[in-house]
Amino acid sequence: MDATTFDWRAFLTRWSEEWAGARDDLAALSADDAGLRRRRWLGDAPAAEADIAAMEARIGCAMPPSYREFLRVSNGWQHAGGFVWRLAGTHEAHWHEDASGLGEDFDEFWGEEDNPEEVRAQVGLWSRALQLDVASDATYVLLDPEDTGPDGEWAVRVWASWLDQDPRWYASFAEFMVAMHQEFHSLEADRDRPESTAAFVNETTRTQDAAVAKARTAALRGRHEEAIPLLVEARQYGRPHAAELLQQIGRLGGRHSDSEQQPHPDDPRFLTELLPLDAADLLNSGRGTDSWRFADSERFPGTAQAAADIWRESKEGTYRYAPGGAFGEAVDEAREQARWGDTDAAWRTLRAAIALWEPLGPGHIAPVGLLADPLLAPVLTPARRLELLATPRGGETGPAPDPAGDQDPHGLSWLARPGELSAGQSSPCDFRMVLVEGITPDALPALLGSSPGAPLAPPLRRWDVSRHHRPRQRTFSGYDDKALLSVGRAGTDWSFGFDESASTAFSMQRFITPAPAASVHGLAIVVWSQWRLDTPVFHLSAARNGTLLYAFTVRDAVPEHSSGSLPAELTPTALGFDMPGTAARVAATARALEAITERYGVSLPRRALTEGRLHSFESASWIRPPGPGETYMTITIG
Structure with a gap:
């Protein structure tokens, strides 16, 4: 000054x-x-x-x-x-x-x-x-x-x-x-004022309230940077809506979020935006449920049951953001796309509908409730959040921002790049997957499930899959290798099941490819890539209508198994698996995945697998039962 x-x-x-x-x-x-x-x-x-x-x-x-x-x-x-x-x-x-x-x-x-x-x-x-x-x-x-x-x-x-x-x-x-x-x-x-006293209105309050209104209009026109300094000053004067508007801008990445407004039941956004966001924050913080005060029926008699339901759904990962109207219809469509892994399509659906979004009141400038939806929150990358902020909405007009663009790499070869599945990892990650033509992802358990009618779990984060399916597992068998497959769409008319946490090392003598069982409606491809041991392994097999078409396995540059008529571009030699050295094996794995992509038009959604939530199920064992005279170990803990 x-x-x-x-x-x-x-x-x-x-x-x-x-x-x-x-x-x-x-x-x-x-x-x-x-x-x-x-x-x-x-x-x-x-x-x-x-x-x-x-x-x-x-x-x-x-x-x-x-x-x-x-x-x-x-x-x-x-x-x-x-x-x-x-x-x-x-x-x-x-x-x-x-x-x-x-x-x-x-x-x-x-x-x-x-x-x-x-x-x-x-x-x-x-x-x-x-x-x-x-x-x-x-x-x-x-x-x-x-x-x-x-x-x-x-x-x-x-x-x-x-x-x-x-x-x-x-x-x-x-x-x-x-x-x-x-x-x-x-x-x-x-300050609470008796009804008999005059409202606190003066030159300063009128000036600051006008600034809040101006800032809100600018934000709805996609110019949130203009709104921030106006709202920062108005918040210092305690003007209505200034803090919550700043908070929404901050939530979506607009560089200013140093004040968190607690939700209040009198706010029309309470149940659809504020309360679910508060629940998501509490869950992500790791604090106990005792901190969830909004389910207290004595303190919040009108909304306590709804709060309890939101808390339960948030913990289970089943909460759904449902804003209603034309934008709500787009949210439903995007949610369906996201739950099968297509987060790029989900964002395109949301982006096309942002202009149709309508605020719930003067303290509302953006659909921040999207960030409480467990399926849609991962769709909103930092760049996309800023794009949302920069898109005119709520009845206002203005120029559309440049699109943030798709996030998922095309095809499968990204799986061979270090750090793509697990950030910071210096070598490619282990994984196994089944790619199935002609069925939707929800049909995979019927073909590959560990038991008849194996259900799909609710959409889960990658680190929650094992504890959901095996919360109290105490027994482990050397002849039991049931994969926990996360499922989704792998391209036009293709579905995938993907497991990044194989419980056993690949064994050619005991391995049974699930490709024939998965191929009753069309083509099925199985890939197992293993790097965590001293001798890397790559396996590929394909089947159609229940019959194995071809398969090969390479262990540390040495062919271990081959059967059927391999496509010319998918032979181990053509792919370079006969070349020694780690770099050569990584390159051969990438070429194999690239060749599968080019031949069959399949792709895996990296963001959904690494940051999002997907349905999952427990498959039948990928290991055959023990033969006569074969021994194996079973370990029971506790």
């Missing part, structure tokens, strides 16, 4: 008028405050130049510019915000000299070597600062002569005993006073 152009007279007069206008109940005022209300002035008489000179002689240095200009208008101030009841004038300001006894503890903490420079610079504050608070609620207002800006302003640091944090920092006394004016407004906006 430029102290040379700051109009102290106008600012302090407006503040005094607003304070007096908010004090309707004279009987509740103290004698001093009643006098302030009658005078409609929170300050003292202006300080004479002689008073300022005498003060500076007593203090031993010139005062910073904005504090000197303040004194020329008012030699002291009452009710600076909500917790400082009087600020010092020329006769009351004095060096603090650690009179509070806080310096030793703070200096020890601030002076630690690993602290940033700005933290270490606070060492000695309590000894060197000029104290401006005269009467307060255990709050200190300190001018720091060693934190001086190029304009000669001293920084102000404010600390209260009831705040568990470092002192708040302001670049100048003028900036501090603006913040205290904002604090006054924020407290007045939250």
Whole structure:
């Protein structure tokens, strides 16, 4: 803030008028405050130049510019915000000299070597600062002569005993006073008022409410960057909807989300947007269900049952975002696409419908409830969230943003790239998969399930698949290898079952390819790629109408098995599996996956497999039963 152009007279007069206008109940005022209300002035008489000179002689240095200009208008101030009841004038300001006894503890903490420079610079504050608070609620207002800006302003640091944090920092006394004016407004906006008293409305509230309305319109037109500074300032004044609009922008990646608004049952967005988001946040935080206060029927009798249902559905991964209307229809379609792995198509569906979205009230600028839906939240990548923010909606118009584009790589060869399935892994990941032509993903359990009528689990995150299907498994057999297959669409008329956590190492002597069982309606392809042991293995087999067409297995560049008539481009030699070295084996695996893609037009959705949720089931064993005389081990834990 430029102290040379700051109009102290106008600012302090407006503040005094607003304070007096908010004090309707004279009987509740103290004698001093009643006098302030009658005078409609929170300050003292202006300080004479002689008073300022005498003060500076007593203090031993010139005062910073904005504090000197303040004194020329008012030699002291009452009710600076909500917790400082009087600020010092020329006769009351004095060096603090650690009179509070806080310096030793703070200096020890601030002076630690690993602290940033700005933290270490606070060492000695309590000894060197000029104290401006005269009467307060255990709050200190300190001018720091060693934190001086190029304009000669001293920084102000404010600390209260009831705040568990470092002192708040302001670049100048003028900036501090603006913040205290904002604090006054924020407290007045939250204060309960009897119906007989006038509403808290004045020039400042009207100006800030107009700014919120302007910001909301800009945000709905896709210009959220214009909205942010308007909303930040309005939030400081406690204006309605400013904080929640900022929160929605922040939720969608608009670089500002430092205030989290708790949902409130009176808000029309409570059940469709706020409560599900709060449930998702609580689940992701790992805190216990005891923190879920909204299911308390005594505190929230009207919505407690709905809250309990939302909590249960969120835990189970079955919660559905259902905004209704034309946009709601698109959400339903996108959800169906996402649950079978096609997150790119799901985003295209949502993107096409964003313009049709309608807000639920003046505090609503975006369908942030999408982020609470377990299937749709992974669809909204950071780039797509920003695209949503930049898309005009809610009846407003404007230019459409550049599309974020698809996220999934084409085909299958990405599976051979290190780190693609598990971030940070330096080698390709283990996986096995079944690609089946002519059926939908929900038909796979009937062909490959471990038991008749094996059900599909609700859509699960990759790390939840095992604990869902085998929550209490204690027995493990060397002749039992039932895969946990996540399922989805692998292209036009193709479905996949995918397992990245094979429970056993590949064994050619015991392996039974599930390709024939999966191929009763068309072609089926099985791939098993193993890298976690010293001897990498790659297996490929294909079947049609229950009959094996071809198969081969290569272990560490050595063909281990081959049968049927292999397509020319899928022979181990053509793929380069006969070349030694890890890099050559990785390249051969990538070529094999690329050749399968080109020959059959199949693809796997990386984002759904790594970040999303997919249905899954337990397959029949990929290992044959033990033969005569063969032994195996069964281990039971507990």
